[in-house]
Amino acid sequence: MDPNKISWKEEQGTRYLVFPPLGEAGLSTHAFTSRPLDLGFGREKREEVLKNRRKVCRVLGMNFLLLTAGEQVHGTKIVKVGEAERGRGALSPEGVIRHVDGFISNVPEVPLTILTADCVPIFILDPVRKAIGLVHAGWRGTLCRMTERVVLMMEEEYGSRPEDLIVALGPSIGPCCYQVGEEVASAFQKQFPEWPSFISFELASEKWTLDLWKANRVQLRKVKVRDDNIVDSRMCTSCHNDIFFSLRRDGSPTGRMMSLMML
């Protein structure tokens, strides 16, 4: 599998990114949205956000009333989503599933969503057990190994075998732009002593940089996801001003891209 296999689509004026290897099995629908559509509540008027969500869902063939969202607190809680949770957070930020940064589901027609503006969205498909996972991993989520945890939970709950999983890492802030403080750098060195290579120190700027892509890839490798089943978009949200929002670059408030995935 080509590790850089990504594809842009544009329908009815809505431009979004897909990862063809995730779609090949024909079991799931997924997308990563782009500017100018702001899909997170907070910056724009609520009606505007709902209009944008409806627009994306129409193109993807999803029911926007069923969009399911978590609070995203940079924690480690993962929730198994079924019909009972479906639609939480679709219409208002108050409705989201509390304290959640990761989802798994094996129920069809449950559109899972994650909102990001630099953090890494991770899409997981088990084409054998017919299950999906979606993860929100900023530096905190990456540090507490959210990606690894979600894979392990899919194993436990659905009997997924890591070697069957197809995983995509969506656009997020790249090592080119992601400077972090010494505390964050040393927390990573402590958590991942065996693979320190995704933290580097630039002598010229005297700054630490963090490679979230590599740090999440390392976790996938550890739980035995095959390297050639990982699609890495390697697109930096901060570098691509014209297509993505970036919290680091734009400051707060900025818009949010939405990662969507549904069986």
Ligand SMILES: [Zn+2]
């Ligand atoms: Zn960059």
